[in-house]
Amino acid sequence: xxxxxxxxxxxxxxxxxxxxxxxxxxxxxxxxxxxxxxxxxxxxxxxxxxxxxxxxxxxxxxxxxxxxxxxxxxxxxxxxxxxxxxxxxxxxxxxxxxxxxxxxxxxxxxxxxxxxxxxxxxx
Amino acid sequence: xxxxxxxxxxxxxxxxxxxxxxxxxxxxxxxxxxxxxxxxxxxxxxxxxxxxxxxxxxxxxxxxxxxxxxxxxxxxxxxxxxxxxxxxxxxxxxxxxxxxxxxxxx
Numbered sequence: 001x002x003x004x005x006x007x008x009x010x011x012x013x014x015x016x017x018x019x020x021x022x023x024x025x026x027x028x029x030x031x032x033x034x035x036x037x038x039x040x041x042x043x044x045x046x047x048x049x050x051x052x053x054x055x056x057x058x059x060x061x062x063x064x065x066x067x068x069x070x071x072x073x074x075x076x077x078x079x080x081x082x083x084x085x086x087x088x089x090x091x092x093x094x095x096x097x098x099x100x101x102x103x104x105x106x107x108x109x110x111x112x113x114x115x116x117x118x119x120x121x122x123x
Numbered sequence: 124x125x126x127x128x129x130x131x132x133x134x135x136x137x138x139x140x141x142x143x144x145x146x147x148x149x150x151x152x153x154x155x156x157x158x159x160x161x162x163x164x165x166x167x168x169x170x171x172x173x174x175x176x177x178x179x180x181x182x183x184x185x186x187x188x189x190x191x192x193x194x195x196x197x198x199x200x201x202x203x204x205x206x207x208x209x210x211x212x213x214x215x216x217x218x219x220x221x222x223x224x225x226x227x228x229x
Contacts, residue, residue, distance in 0.1 A: 045159075045167065045210055045221040059217055095166055108214035109157050111178065113166040 002026040002112045004096045009117030012086055016121070020081040022096030022114060030074040033099040033106035036081050037113075038092035048094070049081060054104030064090075086121045093118050125149050125213050129222035136227065140201045144225045146194045146211035155215035158187055158196045161224075162207045170209075171196065198227075 008020040022034070035050035049070040050059045058070050069082040079096060094117055097110035126149040136142050146156065154174035159167040169178050171187040174194055184199045198205055206229050211222040 044223050045212075047219050047221070061218060100172065106217070108217060108219040109155075109172055109212075111157075111169040111172065113168070115166050 002098060004098060004112060004114030006094065006096045006114045006117040009094065009119045011120045011122065013123050014087060014121055016086050017082070017084045018086065018119060020083065020094055020096075020117060020119070022079045022081075024077045024079070024096075024098065027098070028102075029077040031102040033103065034072060034079040035097045035099070035106065035110050036070065036079075037095045037097055037110070038090075038119075039095070039116075040089075040092045043092075046092075050106050050108075051079065052105050053099070053102060057105065059106070083119070086119075088121050091119060091121045124218060125152060125215060125220060127211055127213055127220055127222040129209075129211055129225050131225060132223065133226040133228060135229070136201055137229065138201055138203060141197065141199045142201065142227065143198075144196045144209055144211075144227075146189075146196070146222050148192045148194070148213055148215075151191045152213045152215035154190050155213055156187075156189065156194045157212045157214060159210045159212065159221075160205075160207050161210065167210065203229075 003025045005023045012018050032053045036048040051070045067085045072079045096114040098112040100109045100111040101107045128147045156174045158171040161167040170181050175187050187196045209225045
């Protein structure tokens with residue numbers, strides 16, 4: 001069974017940093033692209049960042065480019081999201097998601113989601 | 124970037140009803156559309172991919188269709204557990220994007 005377990009969320013001041021982790025199990029982690037999607041409380045879904053499965057290619061939404069860094073450690077079946085220069089508008093639930101297909105580049109359809117971790121940016 | 128516009132934004136229905144939610148893409152995206160269901164306090168759950176293919180384990184009362192720019196999700200014989208928020212998403216190209224959601228209420 002596919003499982004995605006996020007951790008690392010919490011309260012941080014504007015301008016601060018936080019690193020989210022997502023530990024995966026139940027599938028061959030290294031073969032799949034992974035992504036982060038966020039949802040501000042009471043709002044809709046916003047794709048944030050993705051990392052390919054086969055080659056080290058990374059993608060970012062314009063709203064986070066230059067501030068967030070996605071990475072993965074295939075030996076630990078874990079994907080990370082390093083978030084720097086955090087702003088109030090980054091406050092959201094952050095979901096770790098898995099691509100439906102195995103490929104060297106994302107299919108952009110992420111069919112399995114973790115439960116999410118809440119990031120609150122406030123002074 | 125491709126925009127996805129859902130309608131209606133909210134919908135009231137009763138158990139046993141049939142409802143339809145629509146999603147329009149700002150440009151043609153073939154059949155690269157997925158539908159998600161989100162219940163309060165839970166992560167979104169994938170229902171449909173490739174515009175009309177049901178994810179494993181999703182009840183057959185859920186169906187979807189469309190191609191190009193116009194897509195629909197239909198839920199037949201609504202059950203109490205179907206009352207939730209529904210999102211469409213295109214995955215035709217990078218960056219992917221979601222519709223703004225449709226709240227289905229009793």
